[in-house]
Every structure is written in C-alpha cells, then in structure tokens.
Amino acid sequence: MRRILFLDRGGTLVAEPKGGPMDALDNLQLVPGVIQALLRFKAAGYQFVIVTNQGGLGGPTFSREAFERADKFMLAQFASQGIRFAANFVCPHLPEAGCACRKPGIGLVRDFVNAEPLDRERSAMVGDRDVDVELARNLGIQGFQLGSAGAATWDEVVHALVDRPRTATVTRKTKETDIRVSVDLDSEAEPRAKTGLGFFDHMLEQLGKHGGFKLDVECQGDLQIDEHHTVEDVALALGQALREALGDKRGIQRYGFLLPMDEADAEVSIDLGGRPFLVFEAAFPRDRVGELPTELVPHFFRSLAETLGAAIHVRVRGENAHHMVEVTFKAVARSLRHAFIRRGDELPTTKGQL
Secondary structure (H helix, E strand, C coil), rough: CCEEEECCCECCCCCCCCCCCCCHHHHHCCCCHHHHHHHHHHHHHCCCEEEEEEECCCCCCCHHHHHHHHHHHHHHHCCCCCCCCEEEEEEECCCCCHHHHCCCCCCHHHHHHHCCCCCCCCCCCEEECCCHHHHHHHHEEEEEECCCCEECHHHHHHHCCCCCCCCCEEEEEEECEEEEEEEEECCCCEEECCCCCHHHHHHHHHHHHHCCCEEEEEEEECCCCCHHHHHHHHHHHHHHHHHHHHCCCCCCCCECCCCEECCCEEEEEEEECCCCEEEEEECCCCCCCCCCEEHHHHHHHHHHCCCCCCCCEEEEEECHHHHHHHHHHHHHHHHHHHCCCCCCCCCCCCCCCC
C-alpha cells in the first residue's frame, strides 16, 4: 500500500510571506528543517503530495502565471535535494464558492486517493492550519499542525511517523495514590520523577536514563501513612505503561541481561514474554536508604513484573546499601534497554504472540 505524506504549501514547505504576495520569488524561503525531514520520509518509502488552497488564484490580484513561476522555483529547490512530489493539487477558489475541492473538503485528492490502496495508518497530512488537520480527519489519516498554532515541529512529525515511537500514558487513581506515568521507548529525553520520595525519584530516573527511554512520573501518595502505597502503585502504573508501549512486541529483542558499581554488583536477566515472575536475592545491610525502605525494593520489582508481564531475576551483592539499591535499578534498566531494542517486525516467539 502507498504511504503518502500530504503537505500544505505556505507555512509547511515554504515560509508564509511577510508583507508580500505568495507568488513573489524573493519571498520564497523554505521552512527550516523541511529538507532534512522529507529526506527521512523519502528513505522510509513515503510519496509526497502537495494540497493547497490558493483562493482567488487567476484573479486580478493573484496572477496565476506568477504563482506558477514561483511554484516551479520551489519545486526545483526541493528537486535539487532529491525530493520530488507525486502530485501538486491547488484549489483556486475563494471560500464563498463553497466548492468540494477546497480544504478541508477532499475533492482535490479523492481520485488520487482512490486510485490505489492507501496505508491510512502510516499516511498523514502536515500543514499549519486547522483545515489541514480537518482534511486529515476527513481522509481517515493522521494530521499534524506546524507553527505557533500547533504543537508539532518537523522533528516531531518525523519521530511520530518514521521512528514509530512506542508511547503510552497511564493514570492510576485510588484512595491511596494519584499517579500519572508517561513513557516513550524510542526517545532518550531526560527522565523526570516526582513522588515525594527523593531517593525513589532518583532511582526511577535511573530506570529511564539507563533504560534509554523517556520517563515522566508524577505521584501524590499517602506518605503521611508510609511509603508502601506510593512505591507499589508507581511500579504497577509503570509496568502497565511499558507493556502498553511495547504493543504487539514485534521486532523487540525480548531478553535483557550485569552491572557493577563500586563494591556492589547486580546480575539481572529479563524476559518480556508475558509471564510475570520475580526472583530477587539480596541482603541489604540497613533498613532504609533516604526515605526508601529497602524491603520495598523487591516489592517494587515484583509489582513492575506483574503489570509489565515480565520474568525478572535479580541477584545483588555488596556492602553499601545505597550502592546495592542503585546498582539494582541501573542493572534492571540496562536489561530493559536491551530487551526493548526493536529491529524489524519479527515476533520473537514460536507461539505466534507474546
């Protein structure tokens, strides 16, 4: 099936002019980042189609000849970088004409879309106006709005469509905790955790940093009672978020394997096969590290294994409790990092599903 990136013109491919008509050659500046983005899309097998409203084109104040000259100049700039467009659709009608071809109507592209099967899950419309997002909705594809009115940048559009990020957000609210966890397994943005337990936050951030995934955790828990509910429920929400982000698990490495830290080391093995189990062997030399009771460390990983659907085996040795807890979180993170790696679409099992 065809994978199409439908594109608006002004504000998407070329910058909107300041104080001049859209058909003026000296006003045509490419949008920053668009060349690099389209080259990524080209390498991923996308075709490009321009869909633009140019109301009044051909009228007394909007010369068709000048517009076409400017358009030819724009296309040549892209072609010089190896980027060509499968089609270039222009609606010349004013809004009051009520035509079916003006965005967000699909009249301009209906025949093109119907000519061959379209991969609607991976295709998208990118523009800088609400009508572009509405057009995407009418076509049954994803829509991205660039510029000050939208949240997307070209880098974010590439990440969403080409990198196919595995993301999830889980909220969990009980009488004991109110939690929100967001993960992106294909982004290494700096992790952030805010649970009211400083050392626990530090350990969660180790999971994201050394696990190679974006992690954002917020928790309001009943710390006036004790730490148990906060630690347990964060682990349950995090495991659920990771499992949802993994999706059908196609392409993952599935298994992760040892990390030393000063006098301490941790041996960790993980299987993301869908069967939760925990083996945890450690003898911590003190009861707490900061606000975190060391008895809750294995409980955290048991809860994580439960909702992630993972078998996690941990063996920790050392003399310093701080080092032992930290090396455990780092080693689990590194094991997850390896297990999360996605290469191709093969499912790592003979059962047909994980």
